[in-house]
Amino acid sequence: MKALAKRLGPIGVGAAFIFAIVVVGALLAPLIAPYDPTIGSVTQRFQGPSLDHLFGTDQAGRDIFSRILWGARSSLVGPLIVVAVTGVLGTGIALTSVWWGGAVDSAISRVLDLLFAFPNLLLAMLAIAVFGPSLTTAALALSISYIPYTARVIRSMALRERNLAYVRSPQLQGISGAVITARHLVPNVAPLIITGATINFGFAMIEIAALSFLGLAVQPPLADWGLMVSNGQQSLLKGYPAESMLAGLFIVLTVASLGYIGERLGGRAAAGRRS
Amino acid sequence: MLDVQNLSMTIMIEDAAVPILRDVSLQVAAGESIGLVGESGSGKSMTLRSILRIEPENATVSGRITLDGLDVHSLRGEALRRMRATDVAMIAQNPHAVLNPVLPVERYLIEGMHDAQGVPRRQARLRAGELLEQVGIERIDLVLGSYPHQLSGGMLQRVVIAGAIAGEPKLLLADEPTTALDVTTQAEVMAILDECRRELGMAMLFVTHDLDLAASVCDRINVMKDGEIVERGVPEQLRDHPEHPYTRVLMESRPATVMWASNREAEVAHD
Amino acid sequence: MPLIFVVRRLAALIGVLIVSSFLVFAAMYAAPGSPENFLVQGRTVTPEVLAAIRKQYSLDDPFFVRFWNWFTNVLQGNFGQSLSNRQDVGDLLANRLPTTLTLVLLAAILIVVLGIALGVIGGLRDGVADKIIILGSNVGFAVPTFFAALILMSIFSVGLGWFPVFGSGVGVVDRIWHLTLPALALALPSLAVVARITRTAIREERHSEHAVMASARGVPARLVLGRHIIRNSMLPVSTVVGVHIAGLIAGAFVVEYAFTLDGIGTLLVNAVQKKDFAVVQAIAIILVAAFGIINLLVDLLYASIDPRVRLGAAR
Numbered sequence: 098m099k100a101l102a103k104r105l106g107p108i109g110v111g112a113a114f115i116f117a118i119v120v121v122g123a124l125l126a127p128l129i130a131p132y133d134p135t136i137g138s139v140t141q142r143f144q145g146p147s148l149d150h151l152f153g154t155d156q157a158g159r160d161i162f163s164r165i166l167w168g169a170r171s172s173l174v175g176p177l178i179v180v181a182v183t184g185v186l187g188t189g190i191a192l193t194s195v196w197w198g199g200a201v202d203s204a205i206s207r208v209l210d211l212l213f214a215f216p217n218l219l220l221a222m223l224a225i226a227v228f229g230p231s232l233t234t235a236a237l238a239l240s241i242s243y244i245p246y247t248a249r250v251i252r253s254m255a256l257r258e259r260n261l262a263y264v265r266s267p268q269l270q271g272i273s274g275a276v277i278t279a280r281h282l283v284p285n286v287a288p289l290i291i292t293g294a295t296i297n298f299g300f301a302m303i304e305i306a307a308l309s310f311l312g313l314a315v316q317p318p319l320a321d322w323g324l325m326v327s328n329g330q331q332s333l334l335k336g337y338p339a340e341s342m343l344a345g346l347f348i349v350l351t352v353a354s355l356g357y358i359g360e361r362l363g364g365r366a367a368a369g370r371r372s
Numbered sequence: 373m374l375d376v377q378n379l380s381m382t383i384m385i386e387d388a389a390v391p392i393l394r395d396v397s398l399q400v401a402a403g404e405s406i407g408l409v410g411e412s413g414s415g416k417s418m419t420l421r422s423i424l425r426i427e428p429e430n431a432t433v434s435g436r437i438t439l440d441g442l443d444v445h446s447l448r449g450e451a452l453r454r455m456r457a458t459d460v461a462m463i464a465q466n467p468h469a470v471l472n473p474v475l476p477v478e479r480y481l482i483e484g485m486h487d488a489q490g491v492p493r494r495q496a497r498l499r500a501g502e503l504l505e506q507v508g509i510e511r512i513d514l515v516l517g518s519y520p521h522q523l524s525g526g527m528l529q530r531v532v533i534a535g536a537i538a539g540e541p542k543l544l545l546a547d548e549p550t551t552a553l554d555v556t557t558q559a560e561v562m563a564i565l566d567e568c569r570r571e572l573g574m575a576m577l578f579v580t581h582d583l584d585l586a587a588s589v590c591d592r593i594n595v596m597k598d599g600e601i602v603e604r605g606v607p608e609q610l611r612d613h614p615e616h617p618y619t620r621v622l623m624e625s626r627p628a629t630v631m632w633a634s635n636r637e638a639e640v641a642h643d
Numbered sequence: 644m645p646l647i648f649v650v651r652r653l654a655a656l657i658g659v660l661i662v663s664s665f666l667v668f669a670a671m672y673a674a675p676g677s678p679e680n681f682l683v684q685g686r687t688v689t690p691e692v693l694a695a696i697r698k699q700y701s702l703d704d705p706f707f708v709r710f711w712n713w714f715t716n717v718l719q720g721n722f723g724q725s726l727s728n729r730q731d732v733g734d735l736l737a738n739r740l741p742t743t744l745t746l747v748l749l750a751a752i753l754i755v756v757l758g759i760a761l762g763v764i765g766g767l768r769d770g771v772a773d774k775i776i777i778l779g780s781n782v783g784f785a786v787p788t789f790f791a792a793l794i795l796m797s798i799f800s801v802g803l804g805w806f807p808v809f810g811s812g813v814g815v816v817d818r819i820w821h822l823t824l825p826a827l828a829l830a831l832p833s834l835a836v837v838a839r840i841t842r843t844a845i846r847e848e849r850h851s852e853h854a855v856m857a858s859a860r861g862v863p864a865r866l867v868l869g870r871h872i873i874r875n876s877m878l879p880v881s882t883v884v885g886v887h888i889a890g891l892i893a894g895a896f897v898v899e900y901a902f903t904l905d906g907i908g909t910l911l912v913n914a915v916q917k918k919d920f921a922v923v924q925a926i927a928i929i930l931v932a933a934f935g936i937i938n939l940l941v942d943l944l945y946a947s948i949d950p951r952v953r954l955g956a957a958r
Binding site for chain 1: 659662663666667670671673674675781782784785786787788789790793794796797801832889890892893894896897900901911912914915916918920923927930931934935
Binding site for chain 3: 424426429455457461464466469470472473476483488519535
């Protein structure tokens, strides 16, 4: 714990603290949110901040604080799906590729190259065009478009590890490939997978929020930060910026915190991004 | 001509001041070749670098370095630049790092003569060819048009030597000029360097870990250990009657240093 | 760079385009729900009308025949008809393309000029300017383009009234004026990344042996800076800039939508919402092609500035 804090530095610890607050808020939303996030009252439209409504209310009279809390849930769940699916599939594909080598390896890298040819958001939009708008579709499609990045990093790392003596020796003793892979390679590439996940979580959060903003991921009346930015756009132009600004601010805080933590842990290279 | 008096240097590494040089004093007279011998990390290169004022940014330097009576550490701006351009030239260890990888060799030579020394561009271009001939390069136009990565270390170090002698400086600073080279070209490059120096009557401060090599090209030798000069004398004296135990170690470890040198070469080639 | 390399890359790109158009077409074909239901849009129609529609759009042909017909038409520049408003997809695209191209171009210029300039300043100065640039790049990278769009809109359009809120403008000057804020929003995250990468690269090159030795040879500081430090730091920067400019293509959807610009992106978003597959397919193929071409150009540019890539690294 202390070693981790030292690695993060003072700003990094602060960033971890911010992220922790967001996660706790999301988990406890049903307990601590003062109002139902989807039900408003026409008489309570565009209220300023008060003890009743900490962050004020939106154009439908809904409590913005409650919507931010509930919105944290869908805003975190999407990236979580992406990171989990990408982590598992990306690692699996990379290890398969390294383990079998030869034709399997080159076939897999052809497929990954093909995925690289599609910008992430475009792939997600194609999936949404086919299956209809939903958070699950958006998250799964993005997961697939992130696989090449993760697989590329894990592959090159695993390739190096494979040639080291400790992996080779049991191979000579005749233990099956899968066992060796699981026992030795996975623990050794784990730090890389975790750092990559930290960075990819931020990317996924922004891209899913963008899809929600376009009306293609989370659907109203559910509370979601990306949706709230979009929902508040009309109010903002009328001079009520609270909803859009607060929701946007929470996205920025969460992504910036995770980005900083990831940067301290190993940098964007671990996520397979050239930048 | 060159007079280094009580040169000390510390470098800040994570809040700790690490001593690099302690009270180093040495003199080089005009036309003389002086050796500075020690293993890596003994502070030889830092001594050379502080003469040109290119020590690391986090280094603190004290002591006095004068060049023909001129205090080097008091030089600023244009005066410092002129000193670097005309009076002293340095030949560093790894020529592949010294030349800008994206510029052709010709630009390296022209830059030194035209931009640093003020020779008209046309003249510098003609002189570049002559200089390469002087350091024993045959396919001159091919080399001039090549990029650094296309040439061997030995070839490139000749180019660096050509650049160093272009302005006929009073003093050459040679920092392990052959260590990073292929063993087969080491002797050749060393011979060219020594020949050029003698022909043009330049003084040289020669840094190496190889006492035998220093003995073959130097008039006097300083042995350096942990940032201090521990013994000095003429080559025969050091070779036949070394006083400091470290000098003896350097003498005896000669075969090992040769091996070390060839390992280094392998590493550099790998890079 | 050997010509053979360029030819091979072009061939690979064409291969990728053929395979992706097949995949996109197949995905749309396999989409749940039958296309004629989108066409009649919930109205009850007689089986005869349905049959007529199926015939008009050749929906009864086998899959491969339909793919082949579509593909050969696309090769001739004929993208078919929009299912929702019967307009020619090619015309729709041609009308929308100038807005998107101007937007992406403006954003690319902002990324290159501002990103590199800020990075160079941060890399050369120590102190307040550098601190501000580090902080700005850390935060800027985390600001989603659609949120940046809203902030810029509320400050400069609603608050100060300097720029129009919506629309793409007519004529060159008016269009640039309308697209300045959208381009800034689109460029912001990439600009932050490019500034940071440039800063790091400049700091590394400042301490590189060839820059230090150039100073030691008496080369004037101004030339060391331009010829050795800035020029060489552009090698890593150029690949990052390239990746980000290619990425603008997808980012443009979101910004166009936020500013209600009539570009390709808004067209795609609307087509996705309405399941107008003819439009979705066409835009997808064009974007994949643009993405591939930009990436190829970046690699060629990189090779042209780094002789080690251009001439091969063999010694």
